[in-house]
Amino acid sequence: MRIPELVHFVDGGPLADPAGPPLPVIDPATGREIARGHGATAAVIERALAAAARAQPAWGAMRPVERARILHRAVALIRARAEELARLETLDTGKPIAETRVADWPSGAEALEYFAGLAPTVTGRTIPLGGDMVYTLREPVGLCVGIGAWNYPSQIACWKAAPALALGNAMVFKPSELTPLGAIRLAEILTEAGLPPGVFNVVLGGGDVGAALVTDRRVAKVSLTGSVPTGRRVYAMAAEGIRAVTMELGGKSPLIVFEDADLEDAVGAAMLGNFYSAGQVCSNGTRVFVQEAIAQRFLDRLAERSRAIRLGDPMEESTQMGPLISAAQRDRVLAHLRTALAEGARLVCGGRAPDRPGFFVEPTVLADVTDAMTIAREEVFGPVMSVLTFAGEEEVIARANATEYGLAAGVFTRDLARAHRVVARLEAGTCWINAYNLTPVEAPFGGVKASGVGRENGHAAVEHYTREKSVYLGLGKVEAPF
């Protein structure tokens, strides 16, 4: 069978350059190669950056409603092709079709819709000075680089492209080398919708391609979604050129279940926050703190519901959990499990890699986890839930915060005063009360501490994709002392 070629998307169209290192795209459900691309060479990177730099001024000078109209057209195309795009995402990531139909492209389309609507409302300010005055202009920052992780590849591409483009910037986007299909499709759709050539470009490749983009002198801003170690490297490279950054990094988020919580809801949220996308979600509540009085009942119900999860072919309608993204990621997760058991965690259910093609790991629950264990400190990025117990409120707040991460947190309780009191003290960019992992585009999303810098989505993103220029308007005589 001929393997389909995948090429870069630069300056409004496909750009092939087989001189770059081969980039096989693997279906995680079967381990089979489904497409083959090539990492961008220096020539491709240069063409993409040059195209973006050339296209940005005219795009940035367009009326915001005109830019918005193009993005709205892209939204309509995405919605018209929803099923095809969901299948593409499932093929690329191994996530169940039941998920990709409702989560990935639909969320991406909402981001485009939201920022298309918001952009025409973005204005400067006037600052009276009792005579003279200052007015400010909200300008695009210019050329932005977006770099994505593999867990929500199309959503990440949209979450970065939407505010960047709506607010008049151009972007060169590098998807994860493991999941390049969605970003290329986004570039095609935006072009079909009328986006001028060069405004959104996609170059394929690994970390070296990302690094070449981040360090280019024409780049004004870098937005990365990835792990903390990569974030440190990219942030440092961007700092060298005094470039603005948005860093959406990893987490080890706490989900706190008080004894008065609705048990069934709390169990459901813990499962959503650990097993959706086979656990490959940055904001997952991977440290589930359960108050002692209900710990056994919680674990019993959790085990019962977790054992019923249907693992299988992600293209099957009834499948609830697919594989992990790669053999390497599966092996990392299994190594984490072995370490956890060796350090004293107790296996409640799951724990194995089923004997079948693809990179599957069973949904796994660990009990008797303590704060010092590796599994409670390091991000696993797989379907592994750690259950810890706690006695009181003060104690659990301190333990929840005792991590270098600060992406998200959840609280389950029927006592709303307590819920608000606790979230006010949790060190996290996003908190949920009696819910988990819902990230509507209207709400800012991002981390504190090592989990990141800046915010995606919501009005907050405007700050990160525009800069404010002050214009001093002298309305009187110039009083020179000379």
Ligand code: NDP
């Ligand atoms: P990585 O950090 O490995 O990679 C992220 C992206 O950065 C990839 O495109 C990668 O390229 C690229 N990259 C790697 N090294 C460099 C470099 N030196 N310079 C520039 N770019 C580089 O993350 P994963 O893809 O493994 O994704 C999982 C991680 O992402 C988890 O930690 C997860 O928590 C986090 N994440 C955070 C989210 C958030 O919003 N906070 C959301 C989703 C995930 P390549 O891999 O192609 O070589």
